[in-house]
Amino acid sequence: xxxxYSQKRRWSGYVFLLPWLVGAAFFLVYPFVFSxxxxxxxxENNNFTKMFFVGLANYKKAFVTxxxxxxxxxxxxxxxxxxxPMIVIFAFLTAIMVSRDIKGKGIFRALFxxxxxLGTGFVMQQLQGQSxxxxxxxxxxxILLPEKLQAYLGYEITGYITAFFNRITIVMWGSGVQIVIMxxxxxxxxxxxYEVARVDGATEWEMFWKITLPMSAPILLLCIVxxxxxxxxxxxQVVDYIISLAFGTAVPQFAYSAAMGWIYFLFVLAxxxxxxxxxRRPVNRVAQR
Amino acid sequence: MKGFLLQGKNLSxxxxxxxxALLVRIAxxxxxxxxxxxxxxPFLYMxxxxxxxxxxxxxxxxxxxxxxLHWNNYRLSFSLxxxxxxxxxxxxxxxxxxxxxxxxxSFVGYGFARFSFRGKSLFFLLLLLSIIxxxxxxxxxxxxxxxxxxxxxxxxxxxxxxxxxxxxxGGLFIFIFRLFYISLPRSLEEAAGIDGCGAVSxxxxxxxxxxxxxxxxxxxxxxxWHWNDYFEPLIYITQQKKxxxxxxxxxxxxxxxxxxxxxxxxxxALGDIYTEAVAMAATFLVVLPLLIAYLFLQKKFVQGVExxxxxxx
Numbered sequence: 001x002x003x004x005y006s007q008k009r010r011w012s013g014y015v016f017l018l019p020w021l022v023g024a025a026f027f028l029v030y031p032f033v034f035s036x037x038x039x040x041x042x043x044e045n046n047n048f049t050k051m052f053f054v055g056l057a058n059y060k061k062a063f064v065t066x067x068x069x070x071x072x073x074x075x076x077x078x079x080x081x082x083x084x085p086m087i088v089i090f091a092f093l094t095a096i097m098v099s100r101d102i103k104g105k106g107i108f109r110a111l112f113x114x115x116x117x118l119g120t121g122f123v124m125q126q127l128q129g130q131s132x133x134x135x136x137x138x139x140x141x142x143i144l145l146p147e148k149l150q151a152y153l154g155y156e157i158t159g160y161i162t163a164f165f166n167r168i169t170i171v172m173w174g175s176g177v178q179i180v181i182m183x184x185x186x187x188x189x190x191x192x193x194y195e196v197a198r199v200d201g202a203t204e205w206e207m208f209w210k211i212t213l214p215m216s217a218p219i220l221l222l223c224i225v226x227x228x229x230x231x232x233x234x235x236x237q238v239v240d241y242i243i244s245l246a247f248g249t250a251v252p253q254f255a256y257s258a259a260m261g262w263i264y265f266l267f268v269l270a271x272x273x274x275x276x277x278x279x280r281r282p283v284n285r286v287a288q289r
Numbered sequence: 290m291k292g293f294l295l296q297g298k299n300l301s302x303x304x305x306x307x308x309x310a311l312l313v314r315i316a317x318x319x320x321x322x323x324x325x326x327x328x329x330x331p332f333l334y335m336x337x338x339x340x341x342x343x344x345x346x347x348x349x350x351x352x353x354x355x356x357x358l359h360w361n362n363y364r365l366s367f368s369l370x371x372x373x374x375x376x377x378x379x380x381x382x383x384x385x386x387x388x389x390x391x392x393x394x395s396f397v398g399y400g401f402a403r404f405s406f407r408g409k410s411l412f413f414l415l416l417l418l419s420i421i422x423x424x425x426x427x428x429x430x431x432x433x434x435x436x437x438x439x440x441x442x443x444x445x446x447x448x449x450x451x452x453x454x455x456x457x458x459g460g461l462f463i464f465i466f467r468l469f470y471i472s473l474p475r476s477l478e479e480a481a482g483i484d485g486c487g488a489v490s491x492x493x494x495x496x497x498x499x500x501x502x503x504x505x506x507x508x509x510x511x512x513x514w515h516w517n518d519y520f521e522p523l524i525y526i527t528q529q530k531k532x533x534x535x536x537x538x539x540x541x542x543x544x545x546x547x548x549x550x551x552x553x554x555x556x557x558a559l560g561d562i563y564t565e566a567v568a569m570a571a572t573f574l575v576v577l578p579l580l581i582a583y584l585f586l587q588k589k590f591v592q593g594v595e596x597x598x599x600x601x602x
Contacts, residue, residue: 261426
């Protein structure tokens, strides 16, 4: 049988997607369908062959009966809502600074990636654990706020300030990947745009608002989505809770755990869709250029 | 018009501009050095703590300068981790996963970028979904699947998904490769096609070698994320003798902390040797291979990011 050129191209597409399609069947579609089914059922003795349909009972349990889920969920949501804009803005500004032609920028760029090497690992969790235990990170204490000043300001205000610096430090450690991605985005903006603006007498300040910021819209979108996804999917109170109910107890609650996982996922999906909608216009403007 | 720029008002304006540029530059440097300290802090903290003697650990006045370099911590943690064999296991598994990611994600990314076929937009939607779905949502069915397949207790639950474009952030890497191949000019590949080169061999001979920059980005990220991951392996592997390096750390911290506290309350003499510092030394040993790899890859990685086309140009 002889295939025409376009037919050949079509079949080649499937050839290239084949490994992924196999993977998608086993690691995406199957788990999705299974966990939806699981989340609306009840298991008898955790035997997966004996599933009973119970409707939305598990979902209701998460919101109505379970006293732990909602507070944990809200903590993660507020943390993400506060941290995401901070990470994105901080990474953007840092990327602009190291994208300038300064001495030692290579060293700075390498340094900013260091926490990523430890980022998902255990040391960072230990360090972040410090802040939960003692109320502040050592790096945020003392160095940024001298003891004399602390004594002068009084306990309450110092508490707020250290909490603020705490968050900033955690934000900084969480922004290594974003800095690298933003750097790539900023450096790909055509230099001609800046030259034209300079000839027309624009200041650095104006060029930032009129060129750098709008031209970075696509990369900002990528970073925001990545940050939200990373913050929700990384280790958090909710995630640890879900896992502990499924794997950490003598009597695993698989069905309930799946239901909470779905509540969590639907929320993440909603937030990300919202971001896409909000960023649609500025991103399209760059794409149409 | 001669000397127009350097006269009177213009001259002073120019001077003012130069001065403010200098001030901005100094401010930027100060800020960068300050930031660099915060970013380097975890590493500095880890290295200093790992060299503290047990007395130093208990002495809260010893902050940045230990009384001496207490290398014994490293000797202890080396044997506690079973370093040589654990390292070999970790290198094999992480290497296998990373290689799988590079192969499968570039291959699939090329398919998404270059061909049009029925169902492509649906598949692309699924790809986006695979990026944002938390592992935790689907871990239970995965576990049941792998236990049914008899993969529990082996490294296959980490390996198999990464060779099929899934696993840790597989979707993100496909996305990065796809953006790169979209921005790559088609002319070379078309020339190869006219010369009778099939699509698959065109990919391996022309497109893949051209995408070195994206390969670097995905190589570093995949390597780092796989090396540090201990969440999934801990679920699938239960035998301690099969543990990978990072999986050993949580237990070590618990035990070391316990011994340290026990000796503080005057109970256990073991706490005179085993302290938090030993756990820190172990942590350093765990990330050391990663550090060395990063030192080698760093320059190419940063260059790669700049040229990878993640920017969608």
